[in-house]
Amino acid sequence: MTAPVYALRDGNSIPALGLGTYGLDDKAGVAAIVDAIDEGYRLIDTAYNYGNEGVVAEAVRRSPVDRSDLMITTKLPGRHHGFDETFASFEQSRSRLDLDWVDLYLIHWPNPRIDKYVDSWRAMIKLLERGVVRSIGVSNFTEPMLQRLIDETGVVPVVNQVELHPYFPQAPLRAFHAELGIRTESWSPLAKRSELLAEPVVTGLAAGLGVTPAQLVLRWHVELGTVPIPKSADAARRRENLDVFGFSLAPEHVEAISSLERGRLWGGDPDTHEEM
Ligand SMILES: NC(=O)c1ccc[n+]([C@@H]2O[C@H](COP(=O)([O-])OP(=O)(O)OC[C@H]3O[C@@H](n4cnc5c(N)ncnc54)[C@H](OP(=O)(O)O)[C@@H]3O)[C@@H](O)[C@H]2O)c1
Numbered sequence: 001m002t003a004p005v006y007a008l009r010d011g012n013s014i015p016a017l018g019l020g021t022y023g024l025d026d027k028a029g030v031a032a033i034v035d036a037i038d039e040g041y042r043l044i045d046t047a048y049n050y051g052n053e054g055v056v057a058e059a060v061r062r063s064p065v066d067r068s069d070l071m072i073t074t075k076l077p078g079r080h081h082g083f084d085e086t087f088a089s090f091e092q093s094r095s096r097l098d099l100d101w102v103d104l105y106l107i108h109w110p111n112p113r114i115d116k117y118v119d120s121w122r123a124m125i126k127l128l129e130r131g132v133v134r135s136i137g138v139s140n141f142t143e144p145m146l147q148r149l150i151d152e153t154g155v156v157p158v159v160n161q162v163e164l165h166p167y168f169p170q171a172p173l174r175a176f177h178a179e180l181g182i183r184t185e186s187w188s189p190l191a192k193r194s195e196l197l198a199e200p201v202v203t204g205l206a207a208g209l210g211v212t213p214a215q216l217v218l219r220w221h222v223e224l225g226t227v228p229i230p231k232s233a234d235a236a237r238r239r240e241n242l243d244v245f246g247f248s249l250a251p252e253h254v255e256a257i258s259s260l261e262r263g264r265l266w267g268g269d270p271d272t273h274e275e276m
Contacts, residue, residue, distance in 0.1 A: 001039075001040045001242060001243065001245075002015070002040040002041075002042055003015040003016040003017040003018075003040070003041075003042070003043075003242065003245065004016050004245060006183060006225075006227070008135055008158040008159070008183055009156060009158050009180075009181040009182070009183075010135055010158050012103075012134055012135050012158070014043060014071060014104070014135075014158075014159070014183060014227060015041075015042045015043040015071060015227070016222060016227060016245070017041075017043070017218065017221075017222070017227060017228055017229070017230075017241070017242060017244065018041065018042070018043025018044065018045055018071070018073075018185075018227060018228075018229040019033070019036045019041040019043065019044050019045065019229060019230070019231065019238070020045050020187070020189075020229040020230055020231030021033065021044060021045060021046050021050060021052055021055075021056060021231060022047075022050050022052075022231055023050075023231065023233070024052060024055060024231070024233060025050065025051055025052035025055055026055070028233065029052060029055045029059075029233075030055050030058045030059050030062070032232075032233050032235075032238075033055065033056060033059035034059045034062050034063050035235055035238070036238050037059065037060075037063040037065050037070065038063070038064075038065075039235070039238055039239055039242060040242055041238070041242060042065075042069060042070055042071055043070075043071045043073070043227070043229070044056055044059075044060075044070060044071070044072050044073065045073045045161075045185075045229045046072070046073065046074050046075075046097075047074055047075035047077070047106075047108055048074060048075060048076065048077045048080070048089060048092070048093050048108070049075070049077045049108060049275065053074060053093055053096035053097045054096050054097075056072065056097060057096060057097045057098040057099070060072070060097075060098070060099075061098065067099070070103070071103040071104060072097060072099060072102060072103050072104070073102075073103065073104040073105075073106060074093045074097060074102055074104075074105060074106075075105070075106045075107070075108035075139060076089055076090070076093075076105065076106070076107050076108055076120055076124075077089065077108055077275070077276065078108065078109050078111040078114070078274060078275050078276040079276040080120075081107075081111060081114060081116035081117060081119065081120050082116045082119050082120065083119040083120070083122055083123045084123075085120075086119070086120040086123035086124060086127075087123055087126075087127070090102075090105065090123075090124075090127055090132070090133070093105075094132065100132075101131065101132050101133065101134055102132065102133050102134070103133075103134045103135060104133075104134070104135045104136070104137060104158075104159065105124055105127065105133045105135075105136050105137075106136075106137045106138055106139045106159065106161055107120055107121065107124070107137075107138045107139060107141075108139050108140070108275060109139065109140045109270065109273070109274065109275040110138070110140060110141050110142075110145050110270050111274050111275070111276070112145065112270075112271065113274060114274075117138075117145070117149070118148065118149060118152050118153070121136075121138075121149050121152075121153055121155070122153060124136040125153060125155050135158045135159070136155075136157060136158065137157040137158050137159030137160060137161070137182075138157045138159070138160050138161075139160065139161040139162065139185075139187075140160075140161070140162055140163075140268070140270040140273075141157070141160050141162075141270065142173070142270055142271065143172070143173060143176045145270070146160065146176070146180070146182070150180075156180055156181070156182065157182055158182065158183060159182065159183050159184075159185050159227075160173075160177060160182050160183075160184060160185070161184075161185035161186075161187055161229075162184065162185070162186070162187065163186075163187055163188055163264055163265065163268055164184065164186035164187070164188075164189065164221070164226055164228075165186065165188055165189055165190065165191040165196065165217070165265075166191065166196060166199075166202070166217060166220060166257045166258060166260040166261070167191050167194075167196060167260055167261060167262050167263065167264075167265065168191075168261065168262075168263055168264050168265070169224070169258045169261055170184070171258075174224065174226070183225075183226075183227060184224075184225070184226040184227070185226065185227045185228075185229060186221050186226045186227065186228045186229065187229060188265060189217065189218060189221055189228030189229065189230050190214055190217055190218070190228075190230050191217075191265060192265060194265065196213075196217065196260070197213040197214060197217070198213070199213075199260060201256050201257065201259075201260065202216055202217060202257065202260075205249075205253055205256065205257070209247055209249075211244075211247060212240055214230070214237070214240060214241060215240060215241070215243065215244050216249075216257070217257070218230060218241055218244045219244045219247065219248070219249055220249060220254060220257045220258075222244060222245070223248065223249050223254045224254070
């Protein structure tokens, strides 16, 4: 089973659900990613800072699935912000990933205090023109930061990957993305499992539909039109996570899940949080 896809505003497409890989960084990680591709995952999310681009590369080499059927995402780290620095960082990522092209390249965090994300964005536009990147986007950008990129370069990111789960549904940012045709990707879509999967509203609705709590939450993302990238090292849980396209949620159920809103998991406010 593979996930359906959405069209991106640049004409490319993105699977409606992908695999997070943070922590899949050793031999077992290679095996987990090879298996995930075999199970039907086509969107693989890594980052320079996860230290596992080489693990993803090994999995892609070992998988019988054609590389052109995969969408590999990686991300520019904060310490490499700047025009020239972005080209150098990208080449390191591409070489570790052992790929001719990267499907989706994101600015990992905006780090507004160092104020160089627009310079990086200009470099990413060049990478796109050179054909070594197929789509460019951002991660952890706020509405004013997105607006600034667009005002200063005229190029709209195709994706903004942000913290998003029932504890932090990000309704205002999603509405802004919808106006601009930016696809929202959800990181920590299961709220890192935490207590979310034991919330009575989640367990109750899941039992009523005959699905697991994780499936209910991932389907909530699908109903919102966001792309969740759950990470699991376990084959049964990965299969479960991908199997969310055979049922749907009523609008009142989507509302009930969204009403769990209480805020971010850990102070990852892009205005102040920095990742280098
Ligand atoms: N752009 C950014 O700044 C940013 C920040 C954070 C994360 N990310 C990306 O988002 C991905 C996902 O986020 P995340 O890893 O933080 O959190 P997550 O996907 O919300 O949760 C992962 C946790 O949930 C467990 N899990 C997975 N499926 C489950 C299921 N069906 N039932 C019960 N437990 C389940 C996993 O354990 P097992 O592995 O044991 O199954 C793991 O402990 C990351 O891997 C990374 O690629 C991006």
